[in-house]
Amino acid sequence: MLTVFGTVALDTTRTPFHTVERTLGGTATFSSISASKYVPTSIVGIVGHDFPTSYLQILKNLLDIRGLTISEKEKTFHYDSSFGYDLSKRTTNKTELNVISNYQSTIPDEYIDSEYVYLANNDPMQNMNVLNLFSKPRLIICDTMDFWIVNKREEVIKMMNKVDGIILNEAEAKLLFKESNIFRCARLLNSNGPVFAVINKGENGSLLFYDNEFYPLPAYPTEFIKDPTGAGDSFGGAFMGYLSQQGKIDSRTLKNAMVHGNIMGSFAIEDYGIDKLVKISSDDIKKRHEKYKEIFSF
Numbered sequence: 001m002l003t004v005f006g007t008v009a010l011d012t013t014r015t016p017f018h019t020v021e022r023t024l025g026g027t028a029t030f031s032s033i034s035a036s037k038y039v040p041t042s043i044v045g046i047v048g049h050d051f052p053t054s055y056l057q058i059l060k061n062l063l064d065i066r067g068l069t070i071s072e073k074e075k076t077f078h079y080d081s082s083f084g085y086d087l088s089k090r091t092t093n094k095t096e097l098n099v100i101s102n103y104q105s106t107i108p109d110e111y112i113d114s115e116y117v118y119l120a121n122n123d124p125m126q127n128m129n130v131l132n133l134f135s136k137p138r139l140i141i142c143d144t145m146d147f148w149i150v151n152k153r154e155e156v157i158k159m160m161n162k163v164d165g166i167i168l169n170e171a172e173a174k175l176l177f178k179e180s181n182i183f184r185c186a187r188l189l190n191s192n193g194p195v196f197a198v199i200n201k202g203e204n205g206s207l208l209f210y211d212n213e214f215y216p217l218p219a220y221p222t223e224f225i226k227d228p229t230g231a232g233d234s235f236g237g238a239f240m241g242y243l244s245q246q247g248k249i250d251s252r253t254l255k256n257a258m259v260h261g262n263i264m265g266s267f268a269i270e271d272y273g274i275d276k277l278v279k280i281s282s283d284d285i286k287k288r289h290e291k292y293k294e295i296f297s298f
């Protein structure tokens with residue numbers, strides 16, 4: 001079983017072309033929906049009393065949501081961000097932690113034996129606490145972001161020591177180590193615990209570091225982008241989902257997982273929030289995978 005822990009959010013996303021308010025988002029939402037295209041996936045997180053039942057139903061249709069707590073007292077985590085015309089650089093307007101602040105995570109008994117655990121971007125302390133609830137996962141991967149690197153850097157480093165792999169974006173990796181070279185960042189990530197590190201570079205692709213080798217991969221060419229929110233999480237979910245499906249870690253499997261990460265990331269940004277992710281079929285993924293192979297083989 002694959003279990004994903006992270007935020008289930010209401011996102012307000014502003015682009016020069018359109019604004020969506022309080023749409024279904026969050027790191028656990030994007031990554032678990034993406035992972036569910038590969039293996040059955042369960043989600044652990046918390047939402048507030050303002051979380052619409054229609055969103056709950058969407059999650060229920062796709063995932064095992066027995067690990068999702070609904071707080072009667074507090075509001076759902078809310079993230080407000082804007083993008084400029086190039087839709088690549090995000091500015092955070094507001095991070096309202098609400099229900100996340102004092103969340104003491106619990107997991108249903110059925111999740112304790114999960115072999116695969118994905119710690120989507122969340123408070124690193126909470127990530128470490130939730131890890132203690134599982135009996136002995138075979139593979140643990142985490143993500144993080146600037147908010148936690150700035151506010152809880154020590155804890156982020158500690159969390160890295162407890163995982164097998166880490167996925168984060170270029171700016172976050174550079175911020176974490178105050179290091180400008182992406183390859184050196186990858187080595188630093190590896191020397192802090194994880195056996196493999198993935199650094200995402202948006203439309204410039206991604207870099208895998210494993211077994212003392214660098215593997216840079218191009219992004220899937222995406223011509224029509226509506227909302228880049230969730231690209232990283234969808235990448236992470238697909239990466240983890242694919243590894244869980246394959247049940248092994250070697251450079252070939254990791255590279256393939258990167259390709260699936262790129263493909264799911266490319267789908268996520270083609271519509272607002274999770275709209276595209278919920279619509280795509282395994283056939284759509286297969287077609288994009290074939291196309292990726294065709295473009296990049298020479």
Ligand code: AMP
Nearest residue numbers: 007009025026079147229230231232233
């Ligand atoms: P990304 O894949 O990086 O675009 O992640 C976007 C998601 O991250 C949004 O749906 C937000 O709800 C969520 N998010 C934003 N800030 C935080 C934070 N500090 N901790 C956890 N999740 C966050």
